[in-house]
Amino acid sequence: MTEDSNDRSKEGLSNADEPSRRYSNFSKTETTQETSQEDSFRPKIRWPDFAVQLFIHIGCLYGLYLCLVSAKFYTTLFAFLTIYASGFGITAGAHRLWSHRAYKAKWPLRLILVFLFTITGQRHVYIWALDHRVHHKYSETDADPHNAKRGFLFSHVGWLVLTPHPNVVEKRKAVDMSDLEADPIVMWQKKLYPLLFLIFVIFLPVYIPVYYWNETVWNSFWVNFNARFCITLNIAFFVNSVAHMWGQKPYDRYISPVENLAVSMAALGEGWHNYHHVFPWDYRAGELGNIYNPSTAFIDLFAKIGWAYDLKFASSSMISRRAQKSGDGSHVWGYGDADIEKEDLEELEKMKDFNKCH
Numbered sequence: 001m002t003e004d005s006n007d008r009s010k011e012g013l014s015n016a017d018e019p020s021r022r023y024s025n026f027s028k029t030e031t032t033q034e035t036s037q038e039d040s041f042r043p044k045i046r047w048p049d050f051a052v053q054l055f056i057h058i059g060c061l062y063g064l065y066l067c068l069v070s071a072k073f074y075t076t077l078f079a080f081l082t083i084y085a086s087g088f089g090i091t092a093g094a095h096r097l098w099s100h101r102a103y104k105a106k107w108p109l110r111l112i113l114v115f116l117f118t119i120t121g122q123r124h125v126y127i128w129a130l131d132h133r134v135h136h137k138y139s140e141t142d143a144d145p146h147n148a149k150r151g152f153l154f155s156h157v158g159w160l161v162l163t164p165h166p167n168v169v170e171k172r173k174a175v176d177m178s179d180l181e182a183d184p185i186v187m188w189q190k191k192l193y194p195l196l197f198l199i200f201v202i203f204l205p206v207y208i209p210v211y212y213w214n215e216t217v218w219n220s221f222w223v224n225f226n227a228r229f230c231i232t233l234n235i236a237f238f239v240n241s242v243a244h245m246w247g248q249k250p251y252d253r254y255i256s257p258v259e260n261l262a263v264s265m266a267a268l269g270e271g272w273h274n275y276h277h278v279f280p281w282d283y284r285a286g287e288l289g290n291i292y293n294p295s296t297a298f299i300d301l302f303a304k305i306g307w308a309y310d311l312k313f314a315s316s317s318m319i320s321r322r323a324q325k326s327g328d329g330s331h332v333w334g335y336g337d338a339d340i341e342k343e344d345l346e347e348l349e350k351m352k353d354f355n356k357c358h
């Protein structure tokens with residue numbers, strides 16, 4: 001644990017406690033002698049991270065341009081297949097398995113997931129899961145690394161290029177990560193991450209099209225490293241931004257996460273975010289596992305051969321209880337749903353009789 005705390009500070013997680021002015025528009029009356037550190041926090045731009053994001057995003061546009069004008073069809077196809085396949089490393093791996101312990105996985109599956117996750121280039125599993133646990137535990141507060149209350153841009157990408165709020169730094173240190181520290185596959189990936197990044201994020205995706213179908217190194221770099229990497233990143237960012245802003249809240253109307261079909265379609269079923277924040281330990285990350293949720297199908301598939309086991313999910317009565325207690329009323333799936341208002345049902349029955357007469 002001590003060693004790990006050192007690691008976290010080494011990774012630049014402790015550089016947020018600069019004295020500075022407030023970032024939010026709190027009322028002036030709050031500016032008192034007792035103003036706490038978090039009230040007076042004003043983030044600074046981390047210029048190297050800013051430059052990296054700028055490069056990745058501009059390079060992505062160029063890569064997409066090359067897809068249209070000079071890259072071979074198979075190069076583009078390969079990039080999009082890689083985006084899709086490696087995404088399971090985030091959804092079924094870093095997210096549902098390692099961040100939430102929503103199921104257990106035998107080592108061959110953990111190895112596949114860590115390999116897929118590495119291809120996405122989204123830092124190592126340990127730091128991803130750490131930030132994600134903090135996000136759930138302190139959602140939409142100053143301690144949330146990508147607090148959606150600070151706006152779309154901050155929750156989408158800004159949090160990666162700004163110094164973190166002191167509360168984030170503090171809560172990151174407090175999260176129990178002992179389960180991941182006991183997983184040799186996670187710790188092995190963490191230790192070797194820079195080398196693995198070079199091999200699996202840059203070298204292999206760029207080299208395969210060059211070797212197998214004579215793509216140019218130039219095209220392959222911009223399409224299969226840059227655009228691929230950037231698109232995967234942005235799909236994951238949408239879960240933190242869009243899925244915390246626009247959609248329905250059938251399970252808890254008092255929180256910001258929402259159900260968003262578009263995000264679910266892009267992110268392999270991770271857009272059922274109101275449900276997910278209410279039942280984060282449910283391996284399906286959505287109530288209806290069969291409604292656009294390929295990550296659930298992926299886990300189910302491995303459950304069939306016994307590599308995924310101890311799958312946890314909320315029962316329909318748990319879900320119904322929660323929806324009735326705090327939902328926004330959008331939980332009803334259609335005619336025949338037990339939660340339809342009694343008065344509505346009675347009126348519907350009368351209308352049926354009326355329709356028969358006509």
Ligand SMILES: [Zn+2]
Binds near residue numbers: 239240244257273277
């Ligand atoms: Zn969230």
Ligand SMILES: [Zn+2]
Binds near residue numbers: 099100132136276280
């Ligand atoms: Zn989550």
